[in-house]
Amino acid sequence: DAGVIQSPRHEVTEMGQEVTLRCKPISGHDYLFWYRQTMMRGLELLIYFNNNVPIDDSGMPEDRFSAKMPNASFSTLKIQPSEPRDSAVYFCASSLTGRKGEKLFFGSGTQLSVL
Amino acid sequence: DAKTTQPNSMESNEEEPVHLPCNHSTISGTDYIHWYRQLPSQGPEYVIHGLTSNVNNRMASLAIAEDRKSSTLILHRATLRDAAVYYCILRDNSNTGNQFYFGTGTSLTVIP
Numbered sequence A: 001d002a003g004v005i006q007s008p009r010h011e012v013t014e015m016g017q018e019v020t021l022r023c024k025p026i027s028g029h030d031y032l033f034w035y036r037q038t039m040m041r042g043l044e045l046l047i048y049f050n051n052n053v054p055i056d057d058s059g060m061p062e063d064r065f066s067a068k069m070p071n072a073s074f075s076t077l078k079i080q081p082s083e084p085r086d087s088a089v090y091f092c093a094s095s096l097t098g099r100k101g102e103k104l105f106f107g108s109g110t111q112l113s114v115l
Numbered sequence B: 001d002a003k004t005t006q007p008n009s010m011e012s013n014e015e016e017p018v019h020l021p022c023n024h025s026t027i028s029g030t031d032y033i034h035w036y037r038q039l040p041s042q043g044p045e046y047v048i049h050g051l052t053s054n055v056n057n058r059m060a061s062l063a064i065a066e067d068r069k070s071s072t073l074i075l076h077r078a079t080l081r082d083a084a085v086y087y088c089i090l091r092d093n094s095n096t097g098n099q100f101y102f103g104t105g106t107s108l109t110v111i112p
Helices: none
Strands: A005-007 A010-013 A019-024 A031-038 A042-050 A053-056 A065-071 A074-079 A088-095 A110-114 B009-013 B018-023 B033-038 B045-050 B061-064 B070-075 B084-090 B106-111
Touching: A005 A088, A010 A019, A019 A088, A019 A110, A031 A074, A042 A065, A042 A074, A053 A065, A074 A088, B009 B018, B018 B033, B018 B084, B018 B106, B033 B061, B045 B061, B045 B070, B070 B084
Parallel strands: A010 A110, B009 B106
Antiparallel strands: A005 A019, A019 A074, A031 A042, A031 A088, A042 A053, A065 A074, A088 A110, B018 B070, B033 B045, B033 B084, B061 B070, B084 B106
């Protein structure tokens, strides 16, 4: 398996534009997580899905952020409109089950810069 | 949420063992202890996890205190490739879900 695949690898956009980040989890994994990493706040969990259903989105910073998982092999994180403070590395991760001994597999991340 | 406390940074000489500590005094009886590491410009990667007993794998060993309020990740022979940020995490399986909460981690520097 190719692992968790994220695209794009880098995204530079201007304030006010819509940004869409994409993630393909490992095939067969039932859980998908979106994280954001900044120097100030470290790794923050934004939202996670179980079997394509959003379970907890309490980490989503505000209404400008939305996430979808239309099928088991694809998820998007959208920011509309984007702001400079959204600049961060966004990681997607997946796990086979939700059991507490289960491993998380991370993608390589999307480096987002909002000018 | 059960929290973990780790030193911000540590140094080790190459080819020497490294002991990375983690305190988790509020751990619940069913929480698993996970360790992940993040190499520069990469996503975090799994290292090891355990519940009560010490664990060994090809990457590292995990020593868990008898009262489970602390644990230590052991790299037996540090290499330059082990320079990374190491995160100690308790898998939270509260009623709100199955989140992994990452703290600030320990930045490990390996000196040639």
